Amino acid sequence: MVVAGEDRNDRIALRVLLEEFCPDMRGRIVEISDPVRLHQATGATLAARAEALAGKVRARATRDDTGVACVFVHEDLDRADGDDYPVIRERVGKALEAALGTAHYVLAVAEIEAWLLLCAEHMER
Numbered sequence: 001m002v003v004a005g006e007d008r009n010d011r012i013a014l015r016v017l018l019e020e021f022c023p024d025m026r027g028r029i030v031e032i033s034d035p036v037r038l039h040q041a042t043g044a045t046l047a048a049r050a051e052a053l054a055g056k057v058r059a060r061a062t063r064d065d066t067g068v069a070c071v072f073v074h075e076d077l078d079r080a081d082g083d084d085y086p087v088i089r090e091r092v093g094k095a096l097e098a099a100l101g102t103a104h105y106v107l108a109v110a111e112i113e114a115w116l117l118l119c120a121e122h123m124e125r
Contacts (some may be wrong), residue, residue: 001025002057004007004032013072014106024115030064038092039075039107054099074106091103110114 001018005011011031019026034056041049053073061068073096077085089107096103 001029001069002060002071003029003074004034004036004053004057004071006037006076008033010074018072021089024104030060032060032113036071038095038105039077039088042091043079047098050092050095050099055097057100068100072074072106073102073103074108076108083124086091088091 003011003014003018005014005102011033015029015031018029020051032053034053036049036053038046038053039051056069057068075093077088085107089105092107093105096105
């Protein structure tokens with residue numbers, strides 16, 4: 001399983017959540033450390049960024065001599081939820097699926113760290 005995100009905190013948060021809900025994945029999740037910037041891109045720019053990320057995922061799998069079962073990509077919307085939220089999420093999700101075959105796009109309305117503060121009792125790390 002591969003996780004990618006805007007920054008290290010986002011990747012760690014996603015890893016902790018995934019390991020909490022999928023304990024069998026502990027020690028099997030790898031990170032793409034380059035920042036992800038997808039939600040503001042459209043058209044050819046979005047496709048190119050998704051392809052660049054897919055290339056990094058494939059390169060990591062080759063380096064580790066393994067396959068890729070799943071890719072999770074996290075970004076913060078950095079603004080209030082609105083009517084365009086589902087449009088953005090679907091647009092980026094489709095670009096990632098086209099580039100990777102399978103991907104899960106996590107678009108948080110607020111910073112992921114703010115959400116973690118709401119349920120800190122479940123996040124012991």
